[in-house]
Amino acid sequence: xxxxxxxxxxxxxxxxxxxxxxxxxxxxxxxxxxxxxxxxxxxxxxxxxxxxxxxxxxxxxxxxxxxxxxxxxxxxxxxxxxxxxxxxxxxxxxxxxxxxxxxxxxxxxxxxxxxxxxxxxxxxxxxxxxxxxxxxxxxxxxxxxxxxxxxxxxxxxxxxxxxxxxxxxxxxxxxxxxxxxxxxxxxxxxxxxxxxxxxxxxxxxxxxxxxxxxxxxxxxxxxxxxxxxxxxxxxxxxxxxxxxxxxxxxxxxxx
Numbered sequence: 001x002x003x004x005x006x007x008x009x010x011x012x013x014x015x016x017x018x019x020x021x022x023x024x025x026x027x028x029x030x031x032x033x034x035x036x037x038x039x040x041x042x043x044x045x046x047x048x049x050x051x052x053x054x055x056x057x058x059x060x061x062x063x064x065x066x067x068x069x070x071x072x073x074x075x076x077x078x079x080x081x082x083x084x085x086x087x088x089x090x091x092x093x094x095x096x097x098x099x100x101x102x103x104x105x106x107x108x109x110x111x112x113x114x115x116x117x118x119x120x121x122x123x124x125x126x127x128x129x130x131x132x133x134x135x136x137x138x139x140x141x142x143x144x145x146x147x148x149x150x151x152x153x154x155x156x157x158x159x160x161x162x163x164x165x166x167x168x169x170x171x172x173x174x175x176x177x178x179x180x181x182x183x184x185x186x187x188x189x190x191x192x193x194x195x196x197x198x199x200x201x202x203x204x205x206x207x208x209x210x211x212x213x214x215x216x217x218x219x220x221x222x223x224x225x226x227x228x229x230x231x232x233x234x235x236x237x238x239x240x241x242x243x244x245x246x247x248x249x250x251x252x253x254x255x
Contacts, residue, residue, distance in 0.1 A: 002135040003056070006077075006128045010160040011183050012142040013077035013129030014122055015203045016060030019070035019244050021047060024061055027220050027242050031213065032137040032205065034058065044103070056131035058138045069245030072203040073110075073120055074142045076160060081107040081123040084159060091158040099123075113155050115146040117199040134206060140253060141204040144186040145193070149174060152186060152199075202239070204249035210236045213250045217242075 007013035017024060025036045028051060035052040039045040039060075048062040064070050078084045081099040088095060088111045096118065097110035105127035110120045122129065132138045146152045153164040153174060162176040164186070174186040189199070207213040210228055218224065221243035228238045237251035 002132055002138070004129060004131055004133055006124065008178065009077060009079045010162060010178050011077050012074050013124075014060065014075035014127075015072050015130070015139050015142075016048075016062065016075070017070055017072050017246055018062050018064040018066065019242075019246060021049075021061055021063055023244060024242065024246075027222065030220050031216055031222075032207075034137065036061070040103070053132055053137040058130050058132050069241075071118075071200065071246050072248050073118070074201040074203060075108070075120045075122040075129075077129055078121045078123050078160075081109050081121055084121050085109050085111070087159045091155050093155060093159070102127075113146075113152055113199070115148045115152050115155075115199040117144055117146060117152070117201055119201050134253065136206050136208045138206060139203055140206040140251065141249070142184045143202045143204065143249070144184070144199070145189050145202055146186065146199040147189050148199075149186055149188055200247075202247065202249055204237065204251050206253050207250045208252065210238055210250055210252045214238050214240065217250075 028034045036049055037052055038049040048060060050057045051059040051061060085095055085099050092114045094112040096112055099107050099109040102108055104125055106125040107123040108120060112118050134140045144152060156162045156176060157164060162178060164174045164176055166172055166174040175182040176184040214224055217240045223241045225239040225241055225247060228236055230236050234254040235251055237249055239247060239249050241247045
């Protein structure tokens with residue numbers, strides 16, 4: 001269902017970006033038709049806000065906090081952030097931001113898996129995650145790109161209870177599942193990717209026409225990182241970067 005008011009434990013539920021806020025607002029408004037709404041006065045929210053599609057929250061934004069190019073962050077909904085943080089450390093991950101309250105909206109933490117990828121967790125309070133997913137202008141998939149899929153598979157199984165189902169082929173692909181439902185993916189870092197690019201989670205946004213969206217990215221000052229490709233289901237996708245350098249995927253969903 002596109003409209004959501006909550007997510008099962010272990011399911012990606014939110015994405016956000018730390019970046020040049022005004023530049024991001026203009027780019028994503030033109031690309032996806034998003035509106036922007038501040039989370040509160042800057043002295044309280046730290047400049048954080050929400051991207052809206054049709055009046056529903058689809059993603060978050062805020063000022064960039066880290067050096068290097070900005071990036072889209074994936075948040076996994078959890079029942080107990082403190083417990084998951086302990087699971088992360090026991091499984092060999094690194095806590096980057098310890099569990100903390102976020103203005104009464106929920107509890108969050110940020111960690112790094114043993115292969116180097118950053119990912120966040122969200123224990124919902126008033127904020128329960130994206131209100132719209134899996135349709136044009138909303139996020140629809142979260143995918144780990146790593147150089148050690150075996151280590152990552154064991155780690156996420158231990159931390160979230162995910163089951164990794166790997167499809168062998170010319171390029172093996174793993175679907176992480178909960179109760180038989182696929183909730184995220186994983187693949188080996190493609191060979192053309194430069195060695196200095198670290199393991200990372202890639203966020204995919206659905207679009208009506210991937211070719212038109214790819215052209216629009218270029219018109220708006222973004223960059224195509226791949227050409228358009230087709231997966232076995234028939235869905236077509238490409239990986240791009242916004243003008244600030246944040247990478248993300250665009251995909252037409254094949255029902």
